[in-house]
Amino acid sequence: MRLLWVTNAVDGLGSQASGVVFPLLLLHLGHSAATAGVFASAAAFTGVVLGPLVAVPADRGHRRRIMIATAVLSALAMAGLATVAAHGGASFRLVVALALTERLCAVAYEAASRGALVHLAPPDELPRVAAGIQAGDQVALIAGPALGGALFQLTRPLPFLADAVSYAMTALGVRAIRTPVDTPHGHHGSGPRACEALRALPGAAGAGLALVARSAVLRLVVTWTAVASGVVTLLSFTALFVLGADGGTASTGLVLAASGAAGLLGSLMSVRVVRRFGPRRALVTATWLLLAPLAALTAAHGPWSFGTAFAGLCLLVPVVTVVLSSAAIAAVPQELQSRAGAVIGSAVGLAAAGAPAAAAALTTEVGPRAPAVVCTALVAVLAGYTHAAGRRTPGAATAAGTHRDDPAPGAEADRERRP
Numbered sequence: 001m002r003l004l005w006v007t008n009a010v011d012g013l014g015s016q017a018s019g020v021v022f023p024l025l026l027l028h029l030g031h032s033a034a035t036a037g038v039f040a041s042a043a044a045f046t047g048v049v050l051g052p053l054v055a056v057p058a059d060r061g062h063r064r065r066i067m068i069a070t071a072v073l074s075a076l077a078m079a080g081l082a083t084v085a086a087h088g089g090a091s092f093r094l095v096v097a098l099a100l101t102e103r104l105c106a107v108a109y110e111a112a113s114r115g116a117l118v119h120l121a122p123p124d125e126l127p128r129v130a131a132g133i134q135a136g137d138q139v140a141l142i143a144g145p146a147l148g149g150a151l152f153q154l155t156r157p158l159p160f161l162a163d164a165v166s167y168a169m170t171a172l173g174v175r176a177i178r179t180p181v182d183t184p185h186g187h188h189g190s191g192p193r194a195c196e197a198l199r200a201l202p203g204a205a206g207a208g209l210a211l212v213a214r215s216a217v218l219r220l221v222v223t224w225t226a227v228a229s230g231v232v233t234l235l236s237f238t239a240l241f242v243l244g245a246d247g248g249t250a251s252t253g254l255v256l257a258a259s260g261a262a263g264l265l266g267s268l269m270s271v272r273v274v275r276r277f278g279p280r281r282a283l284v285t286a287t288w289l290l291l292a293p294l295a296a297l298t299a300a301h302g303p304w305s306f307g308t309a310f311a312g313l314c315l316l317v318p319v320v321t322v323v324l325s326s327a328a329i330a331a332v333p334q335e336l337q338s339r340a341g342a343v344i345g346s347a348v349g350l351a352a353a354g355a356p357a358a359a360a361a362l363t364t365e366v367g368p369r370a371p372a373v374v375c376t377a378l379v380a381v382l383a384g385y386t387h388a389a390g391r392r393t394p395g396a397a398t399a400a401g402t403h404r405d406d407p408a409p410g411a412e413a414d415r416e417r418r419p
Helices: 002-019 022-028 033-087 092-113 123-154 158-176 192-199 201-214 216-277 279-289 291-298 303-331 334-365 370-390 396-403 411-417
Strands: none
Touching: 002 033, 002 092, 002 123, 002 158, 022 033, 022 092, 033 092, 033 158, 033 201, 033 334, 092 334, 123 158, 123 216, 123 303, 201 216, 201 334, 216 279, 216 303, 216 334, 216 370, 279 291, 279 303, 279 370, 291 303, 291 370, 303 334, 334 370
């Protein structure tokens, strides 16, 4: 389990380091900021579609191979971008092809890795493990952009070379995990049987969507995480648009760094909070408490007030995330882990992909405080829904005992479709 945590943290650090400077590389090669924005949106929406499809072979016994193969391909793509950054003169199509390969492989890796956790951690350890992975993500979110910017200042290829090394380490780390991470399945044949498997792929991917639609726990998870992702992303871009124009890039960077540090602190504290108050109470109380920093954001005037309120929001979100992550893992059978996780990831990706455009429209057409007002209204509705649905959301241990060994809706049909 520790090995998976280290590989995910290293992978996240490298991705954050290269991702933050890729737009700068496009600008250095003579392309516009609009071009970089179009690429980012296209990659996000393509990943939303790809994730559920990749999750099917991952759930059918190919999880480890997909994780290793996508990490290796990502390393090669990043090495190619490092070469382009060093020499320049590459065509735009080549640059986009390399970057898109890395992004799609990263989506595929994430879809496959979602089902690994249930094989590596016992049910009663899920909150602690989920909090540890989230803490690693927060560290990468804080340190990655700073590392990428510093390396890019030294020499442009370095951030991409560092990401290539991180992907290579990720592939080696996954290969070194001794505990089986795949649910046993029969071998798939070739020829006609392989064609049948391809034809059945959309229906098999839909089994995850059917499970989420029929489960009260998973409906709460996908609703909460999608809304929270959209709110945090929208407010992050609001900081870029409003504070960047008024106070410069330095104050904006400090605000985002403070929010990342608050998220890390919340991740480290979340397990103790959940164990002390219980999953249901922590879930409902933390969701209602989100309204306080959001209300403060509606009245924020400058970097200090905005940063303090936004940090308070990011401090509370990990508490709920740990509860919902544990409940989601425990409520999904092993043979559908990656597919159900891909559905949740797609919902989060869609919400995050639309947030930058929404932030730009609200700040320019309505006013700088409009995004915070809209987010407050959304979270108020979310808190009411969470309060009503919270009594039906089991803690990780209860969910494991109730659901782990039961066939999920759509699971039997999925077994029948297997060639």
